[in-house]
Amino acid sequence: MKRRRLLVFFALPFAGVLLIFAFVSALNRADFRRRAEDLVRGQVEATAHIMAVNISHMLTEGRAPDETLELFAPEDDIYFMALLDEKKDVLAWNSRFEGYLPLSLSSAEAGASGIIDSPAGKIFNTYAAVPAGQDRDYLLYLGYSLSAMEDMLARTGRNALFFFALLVLVGALFFHEISLLQARYMAKAREAEAERLEKERFREISAFTSGVAHEIKNPLNSLSLLFDLLMNSVPSAMKPDVGAGKDQVRTIAGIVDRFSSAVKPIRPVPELLLLEEVVGQARESLLREFPAAAPRVEIVVGSGVRMRGDGGLLAQALLNLLKNALEASDASSIRVEGRSLRKGVEILVRDDGPGIPAADLGRVFEPFYSTKERGLGIGLYLSRKIIEAHGGRIEARNREGRGTDFHILFPGG
Amino acid sequence: MRRTLALILCGWAAAAALVGQESPGQAAGHFYNVDKEARIEGTVREIRFEPRYKDRASFLVIVLQKAGSEETYFVEVGPSWFFGQDLHQGERLSVVGSLAGERALIARQLRFRGQTVIVRDKKGFPSWSGGAARPRGKRRIGSF
Numbered sequence: 159m160k161r162r163r164l165l166v167f168f169a170l171p172f173a174g175v176l177l178i179f180a181f182v183s184a185l186n187r188a189d190f191r192r193r194a195e196d197l198v199r200g201q202v203e204a205t206a207h208i209m210a211v212n213i214s215h216m217l218t219e220g221r222a223p224d225e226t227l228e229l230f231a232p233e234d235d236i237y238f239m240a241l242l243d244e245k246k247d248v249l250a251w252n253s254r255f256e257g258y259l260p261l262s263l264s265s266a267e268a269g270a271s272g273i274i275d276s277p278a279g280k281i282f283n284t285y286a287a288v289p290a291g292q293d294r295d296y297l298l299y300l301g302y303s304l305s306a307m308e309d310m311l312a313r314t315g316r317n318a319l320f321f322f323a324l325l326v327l328v329g330a331l332f333f334h335e336i337s338l339l340q341a342r343y344m345a346k347a348r349e350a351e352a353e354r355l356e357k358e359r360f361r362e363i364s365a366f367t368s369g370v371a372h373e374i375k376n377p378l379n380s381l382s383l384l385f386d387l388l389m390n391s392v393p394s395a396m397k398p399d400v401g402a403g404k405d406q407v408r409t410i411a412g413i414v415d416r417f418s419s420a421v422k423p424i425r426p427v428p429e430l431l432l433l434e435e436v437v438g439q440a441r442e443s444l445l446r447e448f449p450a451a452a453p454r455v456e457i458v459v460g461s462g463v464r465m466r467g468d469g470g471l472l473a474q475a476l477l478n479l480l481k482n483a484l485e486a487s488d489a490s491s492i493r494v495e496g497r498s499l500r501k502g503v504e505i506l507v508r509d510d511g512p513g514i515p516a517a518d519l520g521r522v523f524e525p526f527y528s529t530k531e532r533g534l535g536i537g538l539y540l541s542r543k544i545i546e547a548h549g550g551r552i553e554a555r556n557r558e559g560r561g562t563d564f565h566i567l568f569p570g571g
Numbered sequence: 572m573r574r575t576l577a578l579i580l581c582g583w584a585a586a587a588a589l590v591g592q593e594s595p596g597q598a599a600g601h602f603y604n605v606d607k608e609a610r611i612e613g614t615v616r617e618i619r620f621e622p623r624y625k626d627r628a629s630f631l632v633i634v635l636q637k638a639g640s641e642e643t644y645f646v647e648v649g650p651s652w653f654f655g656q657d658l659h660q661g662e663r664l665s666v667v668g669s670l671a672g673e674r675a676l677i678a679r680q681l682r683f684r685g686q687t688v689i690v691r692d693k694k695g696f697p698s699w700s701g702g703a704a705r706p707r708g709k710r711r712i713g714s715f
Binding site for chain 1: 694
């Protein structure tokens with residue numbers, strides 16, 4: 159899925175969800191505010207009514223207005239209160255803030271109410287009738303702090319904002335992960351496609367190579383038989399030439415066999431092996447081919463290192479690496495090290511040759527890639543195939559001006 | 572400078588205490604009434620500290636002689652700790668505030684020597700009370 163499509167299919171619906179959340183949240187908060195204000199209004203009016211009744215009793219009993227109001231002073235949420243007579247003159251008052259009594263005489267009527275904005279927060283004010291006996295009707299003016307309600311509303315707003323931010327964060331993380339997942343998926347898909355194409359190409363090559371090998375080996379067999387017959391019938395002086403001819407036929411057959419084996423799929427038959435035996439087998443094969451190289455080959459393998467694998471194939475893989483090292487390092491020695499790791503077996507094949515040019519390091523395991531005049535570029539490729547068929551991996555590393563290391567790592571051990 | 576002011580103020584306070592003159596204006600209607608806002612200009616005649624609003628802290632009260640008249644006004648400024656400017660007897664002073672009785676004025680804004688001091692907002696809310704962030708403290712009573 160392309161990035162743009164991802165945006166359309168995921169980001170836009172998510173933006174819609176955010177918008178809906180913001181809208182519903184705003185509606186909820188507006189409704190909450192309305193309900194809270196109604197509740198506070200009811201509470202304040204009830205408080206004013208109760209106080210008015212009490213004050214009425216006290217005034218009727220003959221208490222002075224200021225003495226009466228003072229009895230109600232400790233109320234914490236009431237910012238101010240005042241007692242007004244029928245002429246709307248202030249008989250007594252008190253306030254939490256010195257001299258602050260925001261009184262509008264024009265609206266001073268029983269039942270009137272309103273909200274005042276002050277530096278101390280919003281104040282709900284209300285007027286309540288106070289019958290004081292002897293046909294006197296006073297007014298109680300009350301200012302009730304809405305700061306608790308405002309705090310609660312502010313907290314609700316902060317909570318909504320917090321959840322919105324959390325939603326955005328979770329969404330961003332989700333999209334980030336989706337984007338990464340998509341990138342990984344695309345990379346894997348590309349890899350799988352490349353692998354499929356390569357396998358297909360190799361199947362074709364394999365089929366072609368097998369056909370060619372078959373077609374070549376039939377006449378080669380005939381040719382070989384012919385050389386055998388010739389060997390018996392030619393004069394002695396010609397026998398070396400006939401022998402050389404037969405050797406060439408054998409060489410061609412060997413080349414054909416190696417090509418055939420290079421393109422065949424590798425199916426190891428695993429068994430429990432001792433690493434020193436596998437390495438020893440490879441060494442023996444090498445020395446059969448290059449007997450003079452015996453003093454140059456140094457083996458350092460820990461005893462008792464066990465691993466699972468196909469002994470023949472592994473020895474073949476090591477032999478190819480040893481031959482490559484031997485050819486690369488002229489007269490200097492080559493070294494094979496093997497050891498058991500916590501989660502695997504490591505083998506190192508080291509030579510003291512000129513090293514591999516950095517640009518070629520990544521290509522040395524490619525099929526038919528060779529820098530030697532007579533090389534076919536199959537040996538290292540086969541080694542890699544065998545190692546990978548065992549679940550292992552191999553890599554070539556240059557030691558600055560001191561040769562090359564081939565690191566092999568097998569799982570298990 | 573503040574120490575000088577403090578000394579001057581204390582001197583005047585002591586003098587006022589000795590004279591024993593009682594300032595008028597502390598009555599039931601002694602609150603900041605926006606409908607009774609007025610501007611008075613005159614000369615500082617006396618500086619006092621008086622308890623107001625049944626508070627234990629003293630308030631700064633300036634006795635102001637109205638310009639071109641013999642009338643004096645008792646200008647209630649604010650708690651003594653709140654007013655931090657130099658002010659001397661004989662200085663010219665312009666006050667905007669609410670008339671709270673015949674000769675009492677609750678100041679909102681003072682102007683002298685080119686500087687303006689705001690002690691209450693336009694609705695009479697005292698500047699020294701802080702506002703919403705102010706912790707809830709003891710209630711001030713002012714029912715005279």
